[in-house]
Amino acid sequence: MSSSVSVAIAKRVAAHLTDGEIVNLGIGIPTLVADHLPDGVDVVLQTENGMLGVGPTPTDDAIDPNLVNAGKLPVSELPGASYFASSASFGMIRGAHVDTAILGALQLDGQGRIANWSIPGKPILGVGGAMDLLVGARRVIAATTHLAKDGSQKIVAETAFPLTADRPVDLIVTEHATFAVRDGGLVLIDVAEGSSVEWIEENTGAAFTVALESAAGAPQEAVR
Amino acid sequence: MSSSVSVAIAKRVAAHLTDGEIVNLGIGIPTLVADHLPDGVDVVLQTENGMLGVGPTPTDDAIDPNLVNAGKLPVSELPGASYFASSASFGMIRGAHVDTAILGALQLDGQGRIANWSIPGKPILGVGGAMDLLVGARRVIAATTHLAKDGSQKIVAETAFPLTADRPVDLIVTEHATFAVRDGGLVLIDVAEGSSVEWIEENTGAAFTVALESAAGAPQEAVR
Amino acid sequence: MVSVCSPAEALAHVQPGDTVMVGGFGLVGAPLTLIAALLEADGARDLTIVSNNLGEPGRGLGKLLPARRVRKAIGSYFTSNREVVEAHLRGEIEVELLPQGTLAESIRAGGAGIGAFYVRTGAGTLLAEGKEERIIDGERYLLQFPLKGDVALIRAHKADKLGNLAYLKTARNFNPDMATAAKTVIAEVDEIVEVGELSPEEIATPHLFVDHLVRSEGVSA
């Protein structure tokens, strides 16, 4: 997956964020969202290993070994940051105090449910905080490439991978499309510049309706 | 109840404490225990409203309105004291991190179970932290006058008052007697100077065996 | 994001029938300025109050009783206010009594997305009546459901402008737990400082829990 595609997805996700909201970023593409917020939008990052007020990646000489995000990558501390124990951090998450979680996905099903933690045939040995974020965050955005590296579809009628939760995500954002999850089904609300409803129909394995919105929280120009 | 009786009971209780242990003191006679520790014995006081390291009653001009014990009385802060939320404080208590709780009693039954929170015929409107301390503290000592103000017996076969927990206390200390609770029954282990096994038998409504110990954690002289 | 407002503006969030959590252990750590404003708030009727105590007669939360604002009280120790006992006997208020630790844990559970939990506290006593019991490792436990509030009125020492809170001594008590468990959280503070002035390690309530800040007017109990 080219980095420019990841950035494009991150920008499309960022256009859905509101100034001041509390956001938890998953590993991978979601991590890029913080660097691509629209002008005038500032969010507060919570990381489930016990911090509110995560700042940008530090320069090499400013790395603090005691300061990492949930991806175990070095981060910095913004003024007003605070630290707390894991039980308190997940209390925040399960207790619906995080406004938006942005998570990567292996697959998504036609109900908007996400599979992002386990691959069939491999031993199940890692889950981390994904399940907690899915049941707890007020809104969940899946940020993913439209197709897998092998060209297979990631948005499918039924996932081949185990689900991460029975709760659907609220929004699915790819480099081609943005789907809202409504009434148990997918609604295509935005088509990326250079893509088309036809391409999306051909490359999406789950049924969806189309109800394009002129702008997804920000002018179309701003999200490219 | 005369203050000198309360002090005598407090001293008899204090003789059972060990240097360095974590102690929670109930309201009334138990509060006096801190001021009557034997030489060389220093305990650390936890108060369930959220403090470890409670110091003595301050002088009037040193009273801090933000610093009280569970009896809502002014206290002071010892070096090394810490503060925590109520949920954390009771986590400590229920999780068996408090070595000894010293509680007052309305009545005690022949199994050593305590009634100290509710009076029959009156509405049940207060319980506080007594039940939590009874299930959580590693050791519970009941500190009480041997008889009620009206002369009635407080240590009885079956309490007329509702029990505070189904867990028995470990030790019952009055101005006359000290009973250990063993194998579901009471064992008289100490008779106060000036009292007698006969007086105790006449004034105790529950059966007990007698197995006097020469000293209850401290020389007899030290506990008077 | 947090807004700094007057007591009256903050208390306008209270609606009739609301469940209002109020911090404090007795009067210590109680948001006395907010309580005084609650008494003046139009919406403050038919309330369920979650608080360890209901103040003392005519003091703190005790002021709500003669004003007939309380339909139900949930707490651990109401006997420190004889007016609660009298109002209860007259059938004017409903009371739900919980052991103090179960009260605190229920509030924490309400804020932490815990569906219910089991505690030994109260098993085998009158307070077990009507509660589900379960034997775990040979011991009796009671099932307890979480408590949540529509509004929480809490008291802290310092806030920064983001709404991070630091507490002072035993005035902390139920305040940080309640900050997590209500839809709208209003914090009364002694001082509002610039962002960055509180030590990140001593912020006991991170700002994401707090909606409104009110400067304490030093209302006496």
Next chain:
Amino acid sequence: MVSVCSPAEALAHVQPGDTVMVGGFGLVGAPLTLIAALLEADGARDLTIVSNNLGEPGRGLGKLLPARRVRKAIGSYFTSNREVVEAHLRGEIEVELLPQGTLAESIRAGGAGIGAFYVRTGAGTLLAEGKEERIIDGERYLLQFPLKGDVALIRAHKADKLGNLAYLKTARNFNPDMATAAKTVIAEVDEIVEVGELSPEEIATPHLFVDHLVRSEGVSA
């Protein structure tokens, strides 16, 4: 009361078959000096390790695997160490996987006298297998029992001589929870200061939880 001792003295408390909780999120906040000493401890055999991860290959807790000290691992994310995956496939270690929040809450529950609790996390997924489910307010919850340790190895920044602990930044993570949940708690710290030097408001682990203090020897992962 707390004792200040060497890593070897502290780790002599570990017995074969023990459940050992180990703090840290990956290597951050992990007690690396104590982990190195654990590898040398006679009693460290047939262990159940409770930790978010099992380190990385040959680093941190990852060192225990080739030394065949671990019978079972309870945590949330073992895939960061491929040797765990391989040892599991060879049948050499048993693994219990919990969502990270459920892991943290189970440890807290173990320390706080909670008999069990219900969480939505994991309901309807493969991790719900074998767990009791209960519908609360129309939502599916799973019953989770607490975790307790025989020994906890934790990492803090500063301790005072009583054993009060203060943490630094995200190195806090599981450490304060684990400090409450084990019979014997051994804390590795950067510095031991005089009583009174830590702010009472920033002591995240009061000393009653701590048994032994060990000065960090700056062991690298």
